[in-house]
Amino acid sequence: MASSPKKAQLGSTRESFYAINSSGRSTKNQTASANISIIFSHVCLPPRDLKGELVADTEIRAFAENFDIAQGGLAKRFRLAPWHFFYSPPKFRRACAEVHRFVDNYIRERDTDSQKEGDMPSSDSFVDQLAQEASSHTMLRDQLLNILLAGRDTTACCLSWTMRLLIRHDSVMERLRKEICSVLGDEEHPTREQIRKMSYLALVIKESLRLFPPVPLNNRTATKTTILPRGGGPDGLAPILVRRGELVVYSQYVNARRKNIYGRDADKFRPERWEGHDHANPFGWAYFPFNGGPRACLGQDFALMEVSYTVVKLLQAFPVIKLPVNEKNEVIGSEKQRLTLVLSCAEGCRVELDRAIAK
Numbered sequence: 001m002a003s004s005p006k007k008a009q010l011g012s013t014r015e016s017f018y019a020i021n022s023s024g025r026s027t028k029n030q031t032a033s034a035n036i037s038i039i040f041s042h043v044c045l046p047p048r049d050l051k052g053e054l055v056a057d058t059e060i061r062a063f064a065e066n067f068d069i070a071q072g073g074l075a076k077r078f079r080l081a082p083w084h085f086f087y088s089p090p091k092f093r094r095a096c097a098e099v100h101r102f103v104d105n106y107i108r109e110r111d112t113d114s115q116k117e118g119d120m121p122s123s124d125s126f127v128d129q130l131a132q133e134a135s136s137h138t139m140l141r142d143q144l145l146n147i148l149l150a151g152r153d154t155t156a157c158c159l160s161w162t163m164r165l166l167i168r169h170d171s172v173m174e175r176l177r178k179e180i181c182s183v184l185g186d187e188e189h190p191t192r193e194q195i196r197k198m199s200y201l202a203l204v205i206k207e208s209l210r211l212f213p214p215v216p217l218n219n220r221t222a223t224k225t226t227i228l229p230r231g232g233g234p235d236g237l238a239p240i241l242v243r244r245g246e247l248v249v250y251s252q253y254v255n256a257r258r259k260n261i262y263g264r265d266a267d268k269f270r271p272e273r274w275e276g277h278d279h280a281n282p283f284g285w286a287y288f289p290f291n292g293g294p295r296a297c298l299g300q301d302f303a304l305m306e307v308s309y310t311v312v313k314l315l316q317a318f319p320v321i322k323l324p325v326n327e328k329n330e331v332i333g334s335e336k337q338r339l340t341l342v343l344s345c346a347e348g349c350r351v352e353l354d355r356a357i358a359k
């Protein structure tokens with residue numbers, strides 16, 4: 001029998017997820033409520049250092065906190081644009097220094113190792129490949145941080161929004177559970193091929209990325225004077241001149257909720273809207289959570305696989321994942337959102353979980 005729901009923060013972050021992620025089934029049902037957003041933002045950090053060794057959880061957590069502060073500061077600076085240097089409080093500077101120190105340590109260790117082994121690093125690891133292209137220590141550090149910045153919070157946000165939507169839409173959750181069961185049966189570790197067979201899961205994530213794109217705003221500076229076909233005139237339908245050097249800001253969030261493109265239910269979470277189209281993206285440039293063109297996201301496939309795998313493992317490990325009783329089920333768009341460089345749910349994603357019954 002299930003114990004009565006108790007409030008519990010799933011304590012240590014990575015351990016908690018590994019507990020969820022492991023194949024271990026508990027001997028009886030355990031119900032708990034947790035803010036899984038916090039877990040996701042830690043899970044999406046690499047658990048191993050640049051040499052492939054496990055990093056202590058406390059170290060990862062301190063790094064994650066500093067990374068968050070630094071990123072929050074960068075978002076403020078981003079909005080100040082040419083006056084960004086006015087924002088530089090000690091807390092922000094300290095966090096940036098700590099983030100740099102964390103990465104510097106690994107680069108130095110790698111340098112020492114490669115000196116021991118000879119001049120050229122023998123490994124073909126990601127960091128060694130980057131090091132061969134980077135002209136300085138600072139450039140290598142920037143490249144590594146760039147990948148982390150691009151890949152961590154974006155994926156964590158996508159996971160949080162997806163779970164938030166799932167626990168608020170029972171029929172979608174049910175259909176997804178059925179699909180996972182039909183593809184995996186009793187198997188506990190989904191392979192890439194099995195995940196690729198889960199077509200409804202792909203639509204669920206697609207619809208979540210439509211409503212809550214982790215990168216909701218973006219901009220580009222014109223390298224030459226040009227005319228965009230729309231955006232001018234009182235109704236915004238006339239062509240518009242963009243001079244060289246001018247900034248064009250565009251929003252995936254706004255585009256993906258346009259009723260003239262997605263229909264009257266554009267604000268609703270309905271993965272089925274993507275079904276029955278010949279083309280994977282029938283909405284063209286009204287759907288671009290990974291951007292497009294030459295600077296499109298390089299981690300798209302990886303991110304989609306990471307999100308899919310995590311959702312599958314969560315649903316497998318917990319036969320009941322639902323909205324806690326005292327949690328609001330607000331209309332989409334009226335929930336509190338937090339915008340830094342990414343769009344996250346300001347109140348996290350609280351869920352009530354029931355651990356699987358022992359087989």
Ligand code: HEM
Pocket residue numbers: 146147150151152154155158213214215218219289290291294295296297298299300302303304
């Ligand atoms: C759901 C998760 C993700 C979303 C929604 C996302 C979205 C985006 C977007 C919108 C851009 C374009 C930014 C710009 O040009 O201004 C971008 C760029 C990039 N992303 Fe992702 N991303 C995700 C996950 C990842 C992951 C996991 C990685 C790597 C492990 C990654 C690596 C990159 C890189 C390297 C770029 C820069 C590409 C370039 O400038 O040429 N992303 N991403």
